[in-house]
Amino acid sequence: MTPVPPPAVELSADQARRIALRAQGFLGAPDRRAGVPGVLRHLGAVQLDTISVLARSHELIPYARLGSVGRRTVEEAYWSGGRTFEYWSHAACILPVEEWPHFAFRRRAYRSRPHWHHDLPDGVYDTVIKQLRDEGPLTATELGGAKNGGEWWDWSASKVAVERALMYGEVVCTERRGWKRVYDLAERAIPDALLHDELSDAECRRRLVALAGRSLGVGTRGDIADYHRLKGEEFDAVVADSGLVPVVVEGWTKPAWADPEALAKEPRGRHRTTLLSPFDSLIWERARTERIFGFTHRLEAYVPKQKRIHGYFAMPLLAGGKLQGRVDPAREGTTLVAKQASPAGPKAVAPMAEALVEAAAWVGCTDIRVDRVDPPELREPLRTEIGHALQRAFR
Numbered sequence: 342m343t344p345v346p347p348p349a350v351e352l353s354a355d356q357a358r359r360i361a362l363r364a365q366g367f368l369g370a371p372d373r374r375a376g377v378p379g380v381l382r383h384l385g386a387v388q389l390d391t392i393s394v395l396a397r398s399h400e401l402i403p404y405a406r407l408g409s410v411g412r413r414t415v416e417e418a419y420w421s422g423g424r425t426f427e428y429w430s431h432a433a434c435i436l437p438v439e440e441w442p443h444f445a446f447r448r449r450a451y452r453s454r455p456h457w458h459h460d461l462p463d464g465v466y467d468t469v470i471k472q473l474r475d476e477g478p479l480t481a482t483e484l485g486g487a488k489n490g491g492e493w494w495d496w497s498a499s500k501v502a503v504e505r506a507l508m509y510g511e512v513v514c515t516e517r518r519g520w521k522r523v524y525d526l527a528e529r530a531i532p533d534a535l536l537h538d539e540l541s542d543a544e545c546r547r548r549l550v551a552l553a554g555r556s557l558g559v560g561t562r563g564d565i566a567d568y569h570r571l572k573g574e575e576f577d578a579v580v581a582d583s584g585l586v587p588v589v590v591e592g593w594t595k596p597a598w599a600d601p602e603a604l605a606k607e608p609r610g611r612h613r614t615t616l617l618s619p620f621d622s623l624i625w626e627r628a629r630t631e632r633i634f635g636f637t638h639r640l641e642a643y644v645p646k647q648k649r650i651h652g653y654f655a656m657p658l659l660a661g662g663k664l665q666g667r668v669d670p671a672r673e674g675t676t677l678v679a680k681q682a683s684p685a686g687p688k689a690v691a692p693m694a695e696a697l698v699e700a701a702a703w704v705g706c707t708d709i710r711v712d713r714v715d716p717p718e719l720r721e722p723l724r725t726e727i728g729h730a731l732q733r734a735f736r
Contacts, residue, residue: 359608364558369610377418401618420516445538446545448510478525547579559599616656636664660692677701694726
């Protein structure tokens with residue numbers, strides 16, 4: 342491991358928490374003029390996931406920071422105007438198109454594994470590329486069918502080929518239609534100034550470490566490396582040249598680094614009250630969430646129903662700069678259903694009601710039903726606060 346120089350800065354746990362909140366867009370007035378594209382540039386990556394409860398996670402990310410931004414506005418910001426591309430970052434993510442050169446190291450790595458764990462019949466890859474060149478942009482269905490009983494996720498050979506081309510950087514996803522990827526050649530979709538793999542592997546990683554540090558504000562080696570799924574040793578090799586500043590954070594047992602701009606000014610401003618997607622970059626790394634907020638959260642969507650504690654898609658409540666409970670939501674017509682609401686205590690009841698009512702209005706619901714509250718003694722206070730908040734919102 343690269344030796345860590347003596348830290349120049351000491352931070353209290355509270356300072357680190359507020360730096361992290363500001364870096365992620367939850368402390369201080371949001372830049373509404375920059376809108377959803379500004380949120381994406383600020384975060385550097387927005388994780389995609391198929392689960393849709395209130396909305397899909399990539400929609401929940403800008404909503405959590407900007408409030409009731411139109412959902413069509415969100416979709417257009419992601420998949421129109423050539424401002425983004427989809428790639429493997431923290432997971433499958435939407436990324437600002439300016440970051441295309443930074444992932445050259447990953448594209449090269451995928452190209453060095455010719456089969457990408459999938460066998461392909463001879464000629465299929467070239468056929469897909471030719472079809473996109475002649476007819477694109479196209480969905481996998483238009484390329485010959487997405488599924489036909491193939492070995493990998495039931496994928497057809499053409500679907501495997503186009504996904505391989507995406508990994509290699511020959512193809513990009515230009516939009517989504519009904520959640521289906523629409524593919525086109527990178528040479529058409531990526532601006533000429535960015536369409537290159539000229540950066541060395543080390544320079545790609547150095548830039549990603551610097552960007553991750555800026556997006557997190559402050560973090561450990563694991564926090565910063567995990568943001569774009571770098572290995573610890575890859576972080577070690579470039580952190581000294583990244584511009585990040587070594588810091589010691591009260592209560593943290595591991596070395597940490599901070600973005601120098603985050604240290605330049607004390608984080609102040611209005612705290613956002615909102616429900617968070619479990620895939621939000623503020624909380625997607627569970628150890629970091631526990632370290633900063635003292636809050637243990639686990640996505641239970643893939644846990645058997647009878648073993649779930651908080652629910653299928655429990656969304657943590659952010660209020661006052663702290664995580665103060667969670668809600669497992671659903672929708673039934675124009676009713677937002679809190680299948681389970683778990684406020685952390687009496688002081689969390691009012692902000693939970695506020696967050697539920699705002700979320701309901703955002704997705705077009707005019708009523709809220711609470712099925713279960715834990716602890717039970719907060720059920721009536723929560724229902725009362727929701728009633729008051731609904732009256733204020735819809736009067």
